[in-house]
Each structure stands twice: as structure tokens, then as C-alpha cells.
Amino acid sequence: MSALLVTPAPAPAAPAPWFETLTPDMYRAFLAARSTDAGGPSFLQLPAWARVKEGWSHQLVGWGREPGRPAGVALVLLRTFPGTRKHFAYLPEGPVADWADPDLDAWLDPLLRHLRASGAFAVRIGPGPDYRRWTAAHLKSHTGPGRRLGDVLASEVDPLGSAVAERLRARGWQRCGGDGKGADDGADAQPRYVYQIPLTGRTTDDLWDGLNQEWRRNIRKARKSGVEVVVGSAADLPEFYRLLRITEERDGFRLGRSLAYYERQYAALNAEHPGRMKLYLARHEGEVLAAHTMITVGRRVWYQTGASADHRREVRPSNALQWRMLLDAHAQGADVYDMRGIPSTLDPNDRSHGLLRWKLGTGGQVVETLGEWEIPLPGTTNHTLYRAFQAYLARR
Known part of the structure; x- marks a missing residue:
């Protein structure tokens, strides 16, 4: 059979x-x-x-x-x-x-x-995946005239990000802003390069140790000088906006946003989830010297926009603000504190390099998104x- x-x-x-x-x-x-x-x-x-x-x-x-x-x-x-x-x-x-x-x-x-x-x-x-990452220590050793992030070998390359980029390119998508090495980086509406501080598995002592000596000194200076950090309300947004205009003039940039934009953002985000957007204020001798906004979604926290006065900068209100915001993000169980956009220049002579230098002092990492x-x-x-x-x- x-x-x-x-x-x-x-x-x-x-x-x-x-x-x-x-x-x-x-x-x-x-x-x-x-x-x-x-x-x-x-x-x-x-x-x-x-x-x-x-x-x-x-x-x-x-x-x-x-x-x-x-x-x-x-x-x-x-x-x-x-x-x-x-x-x-x-x-x-x-x-x-x-x-x-x-x-x-x-x-x-x-x-x-x-x-x-x-x-x-x-x-x-x-697209969501990251592309490349550089540690703060790695980048500090590669600053120099004419240098940019794209010139430095990354500390880590995300294989998923690389694969998604190739898949999109094969389907006819074009990456905005070129290759990230030139002045055309700004074609992205959202920042391609962001600065992040990982929080998972770290104690507050770990976060403090991650700061460089200048940051620790400035935070101590703010504390000793009597800088007080508080969480404000919608009523404080006009003061935040006044300081933002001062910051734009001083640092040579223009976000092009109105006070009504920030009022609308604060109202909409907090109506959807109370406490989603917060306004932190640094006061010294009764005067607000700096104001920063923070947004939380689940276990991600973003420092979105910062503003500060031109005077009494020696009491370091912005350092005090960031330290408080970082501690609050850690206390609420966030996995990452995202300080948002940075310039791609590593040239100390470029005016915009100061922002990157300031953020590098927190000991986090630069992340290149897929853009x-x-x-x-x-x-x-x-x-x-x-x-x-x-x-x-x-x-x-």
C-alpha cells in the first residue's frame, strides 16, 4: 500500500x-x-x-x-x-x-x-529611531576650528535608525537638511541634534557626579546667593515672554513666537493632562531672573524653552533652574531628560557653540535623530x- x-x-x-x-x-x-x-x-x-x-x-x-x-x-x-x-x-x-x-x-x-x-x-x-550618539566626554576632546558633529566618529550608531533611513531612501523619501555637516542643517523644522541626560538606574548622587566642575560650582553659587526656584503658573507667562525677548536679542536668534502662542500651548497641554507643561522660575531678591518651560509625556521629559535676564547673571539662575528640573524629572520616574536642540558646530569661535558647551557640562549625550x-x-x-x-x- x-x-x-x-x-x-x-x-x-x-x-x-x-x-x-x-x-x-x-x-x-x-x-x-x-x-x-x-x-x-x-x-x-x-x-x-x-x-x-x-x-x-x-x-x-x-x-x-x-x-x-x-x-x-x-x-x-x-x-x-x-x-x-x-x-x-x-x-x-x-x-x-x-x-x-x-x-x-x-x-x-x-x-x-x-x-x-x-x-x-x-x-x-x-521617524522615531535615533541615528547616532556622542558622549559629552568624547565631544569635548574633538572641538576645534571649523569642526562639526558630522566630522566626529560617533560613540554609538543605532542599527535600527540606519536601517530605517535606508528603507525610506529606497522608497523615494528625501532627508531634509542634507547630511548634517553643513549650514543647511536648519531645513529640519524640529532639531535633528538634541541633548539628552539618561536617568534610568541613576541616583541623584550619580546625576550630581555627572555634572562638570563648572556646573557644580554654579549651582552652589546660586544656592549661596539665595536664588529660589519655584513652579509658576499661567499668570507668569508674560514675564517668561519678556525674558525670552531679552534672550533672543542677546543671543542673536528669533523664534518668531508670540506670547499668545505660549499661553495657548500652556492651556492646551495642561487641559489634556494637568501638569503636562510647567513653567519654572528662578527668583533672586524678589526678581525673576530666568524662566524655563518643561513638558512631560509618560516617562519622557523635555526642557523646551529657556529665557534669562541680562543682569545678575553671576548668581547663575539658569543653572539652578536646570538642576531643579532635572531632579524633578528624576523624582517622577522619567527615563530621560531631553534638553532639546543643539547646534552642530564644534567650533569654539562660533557664536552658537556656547549653547552646546553649556549642555555638555551636564554630562549627558548628543543624539542625532533621523531628522x-x-x-x-x-x-x-x-x-x-x-x-x-x-x-x-x-x-x-
Whole structure:
């Protein structure tokens, strides 16, 4: 009797991903589940951020294998191109997705199709994985005339970040801001290079020991001089903004934001989650000398914007503020304290190098994110609008 050959049944195909517009509650529930991760969502992907950005409409979208159970989400900001019904779609530091998914196209393609159907002519995203990291000690030994971060061999390269960059490039995405070695780094709307202080597994003594001698001396000086650090309220935002304008004039930059912008941000973020945005004030002899804002999402904390007066700088109010904020982030169980953007210059003669030098003193690390990536969507009209939009950004 001959043996029967049994052909195994083919494995069932994975269900096609669903894609839809989410309610704010569904969106927030997904973010809440991800916020316990060290690499959780950015505050720029919160639903509340849409209320901060005037002049933009928005969508909350999600996708997954099981209907009603998102595997990824995105806050999409839409800016209408003047004289048309077409939009530029921007996902700041998003989407919030599994970038390690080997089938990237399974959710990225439906996202692009949805945005094209919504009238988008181009899309800009900010992928989540990091790319490279440099320790503070490593960079201090590589400063010099004309040097930039891109000239220095990284202390660590993230293999996932490298893989995602190659996958996006192969699909026609273009990285904004060039290769990170030149003056065009500013093409990213969000900072490509950020400064982070890891907190996981560290004690407050570890954090203190991580500061350089200058930082420790300045914190002691602030304490001895009677600098008092307190958490302010919305009523203190006008004083923060006054100091911010002084800081912009002194340091030669202009954020281009109004007091109303910060009031709107403070109200929107704290309405969504009480205490999400805080304003820290450093007072000396009854006068506010410095003010910094801090944002918390899950186990991630960001120092967002800092401002200080021109006078009595010798009492070191900004060092006192940062130390208090760092301790508060540690006390609430944060995994990382993110000091946000830094310049890419390592040239001590560059005016902007002072900001990097100041942050290096905390003993953390410079992180190069993947930056922002853009792609025009199919269609002759879309490509024409995209070129016009790029020319507009270049003029700005």
C-alpha cells in the first residue's frame, strides 16, 4: 500500500491593515499605552498640539491588523498652499509607529494614500529611531576650528535608525537638511541634534557626579546667593515672554513666537493632562531672573524653552533652574531628560557653540535623530506644488 502524500495547507495570510480617522479618545488611549516606554511618543504628536498650531488643520489617524485596535497613530498637520485646495502634510516627530516592523510598506503606503486622497501634495515625517550618539566626554576632546558633529566618529550608531533611513531612501523619501555637516542643517523644522541626560538606574548622587566642575560650582553659587526656584503658573507667562525677548536679542536668534502662542500651548497641554507643561522660575531678591518651560509625556521629559535676564547673571539662575528640573524629572520616574536642540558646530569661535558647551557640562549625550524626511505624492500638479513649496521655504 503506497503512502499518501499530504500537502500542508498554506498558512493563512495576514489580514490587510485597516486605516481610519480616530476619535481623540481612541488616539489618547493608544498614546497612553505607549507612554510607559522609554522611547514613547513626542509631545508634538499629542492631540493637544493641534490646538497649539494656528493656521493648520489636522487629522488624527490610525492603522492596525485588528479593527479598533491601532498598531500605530499619527497627528497630521495640514497647511493649505495659497490659492489651491492642496495641503502640505506634516507629522512632527511622528508617526508613532513600530519602526522595527519589517513590513514598513504595510502601514506607510496606506498612510500616503490616505493623505493624497485628503488633498496633500507632499508629506513630511519625523521617524522615531535615533541615528547616532556622542558622549559629552568624547565631544569635548574633538572641538576645534571649523569642526562639526558630522566630522566626529560617533560613540554609538543605532542599527535600527540606519536601517530605517535606508528603507525610506529606497522608497523615494528625501532627508531634509542634507547630511548634517553643513549650514543647511536648519531645513529640519524640529532639531535633528538634541541633548539628552539618561536617568534610568541613576541616583541623584550619580546625576550630581555627572555634572562638570563648572556646573557644580554654579549651582552652589546660586544656592549661596539665595536664588529660589519655584513652579509658576499661567499668570507668569508674560514675564517668561519678556525674558525670552531679552534672550533672543542677546543671543542673536528669533523664534518668531508670540506670547499668545505660549499661553495657548500652556492651556492646551495642561487641559489634556494637568501638569503636562510647567513653567519654572528662578527668583533672586524678589526678581525673576530666568524662566524655563518643561513638558512631560509618560516617562519622557523635555526642557523646551529657556529665557534669562541680562543682569545678575553671576548668581547663575539658569543653572539652578536646570538642576531643579532635572531632579524633578528624576523624582517622577522619567527615563530621560531631553534638553532639546543643539547646534552642530564644534567650533569654539562660533557664536552658537556656547549653547552646546553649556549642555555638555551636564554630562549627558548628543543624539542625532533621523531628522525629517519628505516625499512629493504622485501627480504632476503635486510635484509642481512641491517645488514651489520648497522655493518658498528657501526664501524664508
